[in-house]
Amino acid sequence: MDFRDTVHWLPLCIVTIRNLGLRLAWYFLQIIVSAWYSISVVGNLFESYFVSCGILKKYKSLHLGNVRYLAIVIESEEAYQISKVVKLLQWLDSIGITNVCLYDMNGVLKKSKETIFQKLKKAKSIEEVSEVVTHGAPDHMTLEFLSYVDGKEAVAKAANLIFVENLKQHNLGGELDVQVFLESHLNEALQIVGSKGPAPDLLLVYGPVRSHLGFPAWRLPYTEIIHMGSLNYMRYGSLIKAIYNFTKVHQNYGKFSLY
Amino acid sequence: MLSLRLPVPLLNTLTPPNINIKPINITLSSQTHPPIVSKRISNTAPPSAAIREEGTAVAGESPESLPAELVAELMPKHVAVIMDGNGRWAKLRGLPESAGHRAGLKSLAKLAKLCGSWGVEVLTVFMFSTQNWLRPKEEVDPLLRLAETALISTTECMKMEGIRFSVIGDLSDAPRSLQRLVIGASKDTKHNSRLQLIVAASYSGKYDVVQACKSVAEKVKDGILHLDDINENIIEQELETKCTEFPYPDLLIRTGGDFRVSNFLMWQLSYTELYFTSVFWPDFGKDDFLQALISFQQRKRTYGRRESQ
Numbered sequence: 001m002d003f004r005d006t007v008h009w010l011p012l013c014i015v016t017i018r019n020l021g022l023r024l025a026w027y028f029l030q031i032i033v034s035a036w037y038s039i040s041v042v043g044n045l046f047e048s049y050f051v052s053c054g055i056l057k058k059y060k061s062l063h064l065g066n067v068r069y070l071a072i073v074i075e076s077e078e079a080y081q082i083s084k085v086v087k088l089l090q091w092l093d094s095i096g097i098t099n100v101c102l103y104d105m106n107g108v109l110k111k112s113k114e115t116i117f118q119k120l121k122k123a124k125s126i127e128e129v130s131e132v133v134t135h136g137a138p139d140h141m142t143l144e145f146l147s148y149v150d151g152k153e154a155v156a157k158a159a160n161l162i163f164v165e166n167l168k169q170h171n172l173g174g175e176l177d178v179q180v181f182l183e184s185h186l187n188e189a190l191q192i193v194g195s196k197g198p199a200p201d202l203l204l205v206y207g208p209v210r211s212h213l214g215f216p217a218w219r220l221p222y223t224e225i226i227h228m229g230s231l232n233y234m235r236y237g238s239l240i241k242a243i244y245n246f247t248k249v250h251q252n253y254g255k256f257s258l259y
Numbered sequence: 260m261l262s263l264r265l266p267v268p269l270l271n272t273l274t275p276p277n278i279n280i281k282p283i284n285i286t287l288s289s290q291t292h293p294p295i296v297s298k299r300i301s302n303t304a305p306p307s308a309a310i311r312e313e314g315t316a317v318a319g320e321s322p323e324s325l326p327a328e329l330v331a332e333l334m335p336k337h338v339a340v341i342m343d344g345n346g347r348w349a350k351l352r353g354l355p356e357s358a359g360h361r362a363g364l365k366s367l368a369k370l371a372k373l374c375g376s377w378g379v380e381v382l383t384v385f386m387f388s389t390q391n392w393l394r395p396k397e398e399v400d401p402l403l404r405l406a407e408t409a410l411i412s413t414t415e416c417m418k419m420e421g422i423r424f425s426v427i428g429d430l431s432d433a434p435r436s437l438q439r440l441v442i443g444a445s446k447d448t449k450h451n452s453r454l455q456l457i458v459a460a461s462y463s464g465k466y467d468v469v470q471a472c473k474s475v476a477e478k479v480k481d482g483i484l485h486l487d488d489i490n491e492n493i494i495e496q497e498l499e500t501k502c503t504e505f506p507y508p509d510l511l512i513r514t515g516g517d518f519r520v521s522n523f524l525m526w527q528l529s530y531t532e533l534y535f536t537s538v539f540w541p542d543f544g545k546d547d548f549l550q551a552l553i554s555f556q557q558r559k560r561t562y563g564r565r566e567s568q
Contacts, residue, residue, distance in 0.1 A: 152491035152526065159472045160489050163479060167486070181473045183465050209558050214529040221465060221522035225533060249517075 048237030062240070064096050066247050071101040071200035071223070073215050075207025078231040079108040086119045088206075089141070091236050093122070095243065099142045101197055105213045107147035116143070126197060144197045151216040158189035190218065199223060202246045204239075206231040224249060322376035326549055329377070333556040335509030337381040338374060339531070341523055342367065343515030344539030351539075357401045362541035364409050371422065373548055375454040381505050383427075383457040385523045389466055392432060403437055406460070410440040414447060421453030427499035428462030429470070455503055462499070464525025471497035500527055507531065510555045512548075514540040532558055 072088065079085065085102070092100055102109045109116070117123055126144040162185055199219040203226070205212060210227045212220065226242045228234065325331055342363055349359030367384060374382045386406070392399065417424050424444045430437070441460075474497040478484040484493065500506035508524060508531045516537040520528060534551045536543070 151529070152494070155468060155526075156489060156491045156494055159475065159494065160486065162472070163476060163486055163489070166476075181469050181476060183469050186469060186472065210533045211530050212528070212533075217464065217525035217528065218468070220520065220525060221463070222519055224518050225520070226518055227533070 048235045051237035051240050062244055063247050067097060067201055069099045069198050069200045070097050071203040073205045073212050074104045074231055076104045076106040076108050078207055079104040081231060082112050082115055084231050086116055088234060089120055091239055093141050101144040101146060101200060103146040103215050105148045110145045110147055113145055148214045150195060151214050154190060154193055154195045155218055157193045158186055161189045161192060204228050323373055325377050328553055330556055331378060334378045335555055337505040337508045338379050339383040339508035339511045339524055341385045341513040342540040343513060345541060348539040348541045359541060360402060360405055366541050366543050371456055373545060381455045381503050385459045387460045389461055389463040403434060407437050407440055410444050414444045417448050421451045423451040423455045424448045425457045425502045426460055427457060428460045429466060430461055463522040465522060467499050468526055498526060512551050514538050514543050
């Protein structure tokens with residue numbers, strides 16, 4: 001090989017080695033990132049286990065002052081697993097959560113109300129209690145069951161109620177005032193048509209999708225929404241962690257600068 | 260730190276792609292199923308003009324091609340964004356809050372460009388809520404002035420780029436000058452069709468429902484509707500999002516680390532995929548949007564129905 005061949009061959013060789021080196025470095029980086037992700041998933045599993053066992057001290061005592069009303073959205077297909085739903089409610093009871101709203105789009109949980117109340121002796125329906133106790137330590141859990149009809153349909157019914165009342169006044173000689181619609185009137189009308197529960201502070205979604213699946217939107221303006229994954233894989237540690245993280249959140253409701 | 264997008268497939272390329280050094284996004288990761296690797300079909304978005312960061316058009320700037328990680332057929336038609344974190348972004352850098360909002364506008368311009376290039380038809384952004392009027396005047400007034408400046412500098416650009424500008428919300432308390440600019444920009448761009456940019460200003464989800472009910476009441480008063488006709492569909496038709504063909508967002512992105520919708524598009528979000536990230540809005544860029552879209556495309560959206568239906 002003469003000098004010219006060497007001059008041509010050498011840069012090509014360098015480029016090839018460089019490209020090979022970069023490719024190896026890229027593969028190595030991907031392996032590290034994949035490994036790190038796997039460690040992170042395993043770490044989460046262990047953390048959940050340690051939280052369940054009470055090993056992690058910070059999760060031992062939860063200050064539940066901010067969790068006055070908790071909502072659970074369950075994807076309707078998974079809502080048929082009533083034993084899991086009952087277990088979830090028992091966990092919440094043991095944590096100290098006393099006011100829970102259960103929602104699934106198709107009303108599967110509503111239909112299983114009796115079964116759930118049979119298994120949770122201390123629980124009462126929201127219809128039975130005169131008002132939801134949001135402070136103090138009530139001796140029972142209050143359960144509210146909702147489905148899709150309690151969302152947009154309820155708002156339409158409430159709106160209709162306001163129209164009808166307004167028309168009655170018009171017929172009695174009053175003026176038909178379309179400006180009668182204020183947020184406060186709609187709130188009152190919703191109570192009358194049966195939408196009694198307050199806005200949840202925290203909403204936990206169990207299911208494959210990260211969506212609230214039609215939960216009554218009127219009640220969700222400032223609700224914290226946490227996706228918990230499938231009900232099939234629910235874990236006590238994850239539940240504690242979600243509630244703990246929520247208790248650390250500061251809400252300014254849009255009024256003040258968020259720093 | 261690396262952008263987290265896993266599991267990471269081994270790419271068969273001679274030169275590796277750029278490694279993104281970004282803060283890690285805290286997403287609502289399910290602690291059960293690992294993410295499913297999306298199909299890797301390379302597609303390019305329809306040709307479209309690009310928007311420069313400052314909102315001025317750049318003739319001949321090529322559109323962003325659709326990344327290989329995304330499937331064109333699974334792109335959301337309507338993306339909604341709660342642009343949170345401008346103030347905290349500025350504070351971290353020792354800058355005034357207005358600097359955060361200016362940086363936020365640049366992020367919005369970039370996102371609009373990406374949406375237009377990647378086939379998103381509607382982008383709705385939450386700029387200012389009804390509750391924000393309760394903030395100190397020293398904070399609100401500069402924001403309104405910034406909005407006026409932005410509209411003046413970007414209206415021509417939007418006209419050229421095929422962006423249709425719309426505003427939802429109650430601007431009756433806003434300065435007249437801003438109201439005139441909004442009306443002008445909406446009118447000048449109404450025939451554009453590449454991307455509809457809806458800005459929610461002085462808006463809240465509850466306000467939207469209430470004004471829809473008022474509209475329905477007007478129609479009942481005028482004899483156009485009967486009381487018996489009123490149902491949720493009638494109310495839906497009167498919501499302010501009637502300005503678009505696709506009123507229901509497929510994907511909602513909230514930046515800034517909070518996990519709530521803050522009274523934004525409440526009626527419209529029933530089946531919307533919710534994506535929360537800790538990245539502050541001025542830092543939300545192409546990679547972050549890509550991660551949100553990958554997460555969206557991996558989800559099984561059943562709209563509440565069983566898989567067998």
